[in-house]
Amino acid sequence: MNLTIIGSGYVGLVTGACLADIGHDVFCLDVDQAKIDVLNGGGVPIHEPGLDGIIARNRAAGRLRFSTDVEAAVAHGDVQFIAVGTPPDEDGSADLQYVLAAARNIGRHMTGFKVIVDKSTVPVGTAERVRAAIADELAKRGESPMFSVVSNPEFLKEGAAVDDFTRPDRIVIGCDDDVPGERAKELMKKLYAPFNRNHERTLYMDVRSAEFTKYAANAMLATRISFMNELANLADRFGADIESVRRGIGSDPRIGYHFLYAGCGYGGSCFPKDVEALIRTAAEHGHALQVLQAVSAVNAAQKRVLAQKIVARFGEDLTGRTFGVWGLAFKPNTDDMREASSRSLIAELLERGASVRAYDPVAQREAKRVLALDLAAHPAWLKRLAFVDDEAQAARGVDALAIVTEWKVFKSPDFAALGRLWTTPVIFDGRNLYEPAAMSELGIEYHPIGRPGSRQAIAARAPGAARANA
Structure with a gap:
């Protein structure tokens, strides 16, 4: 044809x-x-x-x-x-x-x-x-x-x-x-x-049902993500492990495991745009989609979770601190930076006075373009943002490492080599790539999302820890 x-x-x-x-x-x-x-x-x-x-x-x-x-x-x-x-x-x-x-x-x-x-x-x-x-x-x-x-x-x-x-x-x-x-x-x-x-x-x-099916599918998947992120934030409050919870509920065939991973928020060209468009379409027809309004609000807040964890650990003023960022694209195997969580994290770190060393195996060029636009009104911030050539350079001399995109190359790093590069062994993991117990054994202070974290991280969350480490 x-x-x-x-x-x-x-x-x-x-x-x-x-x-x-x-x-x-x-x-x-x-x-x-x-x-x-x-x-x-x-x-x-x-x-x-x-x-x-x-x-x-x-x-x-x-x-x-x-x-x-x-x-x-x-x-x-x-x-x-x-x-x-x-x-x-x-x-x-x-x-x-x-x-x-x-x-x-x-x-x-x-x-x-x-x-x-x-x-x-x-x-x-x-x-x-x-x-x-x-x-x-x-x-x-x-x-x-x-x-x-x-x-x-x-x-x-x-x-x-x-x-x-x-x-x-x-x-x-x-x-x-x-x-x-x-x-x-x-x-x-x-x-x-x-x-x-x-x-x-x-x-x-019929045509209208087909059009609606696309929006309904993306809205459902976005809802599952925000639902798990809500539970992960609650798990952080009382020390439960969201990964155990995920396995526990995902084993129910009525629920399944797909799109039940806690993290630092969804992005890309589809979920954010389609959820908002469906909310708007409903409003035009005199109907409020309360669940999806909450899904969108939860996701917007979730993109700040890593920055909040960093502030809780190092204090409100991050002047003089340097942070490495692994992963810039909104997900692996793409260079798409639309609504990427890395954009929110990097902007907040720079706003608080920190310097950032950023690396992505594919999205580097697009990230430079997008972040230059994001930060155009703050040329002084841009001077503190460096794009480096590999994950090792992103960790060199940093006070902590933040993981935003779960690229395969980040899943089994050489922690011994990293230990010779970073200033302090601290990881803020927005994708829960590692096991907290393994991080404890390596002496790494590990802050995941909705998981207990390493022994060092738990100690760092004790009252007064942020002031002591600032």
């Missing part, structure tokens, strides 16, 4: 490359000439394991092309995927300007039957707005070719997106029940046939 992907960002690239890899002829469109130049030059503008090889293979085979030519893109695809960004607006709602601009471009240039697929994460009711935008452009031209708007939300985890796309647990397709909708359903069934050969993974439903 001839397919067009409008938007060559994260979702668009993964979708286009993976569909080309099963034999479809894919035209990827983007208005950003620089991005298209990178792709046509053999580069990939995002970090996603396995994606570069798929793109290279299918470009060479002639099944995948990249262009800024809107007219050619609309002419190419029988199915037009809209996979542009839907960033949060000032009020938290999803900004649909790029989705609707893509729809209008389709309406300006289409000549025959098209299936327009909303792949971007969009609020309930967006398909109607896309349909109206296309119809408006066709009316201006005096044309009336049939078309159908389909909702086909993505369920891709950054860092595992290729595997998620090629081995989906479900494919959600929302179609109208009219004649164009039935025709669209048959085309979508044909398109995704290779993924359904072992067993049927496709769930067909």
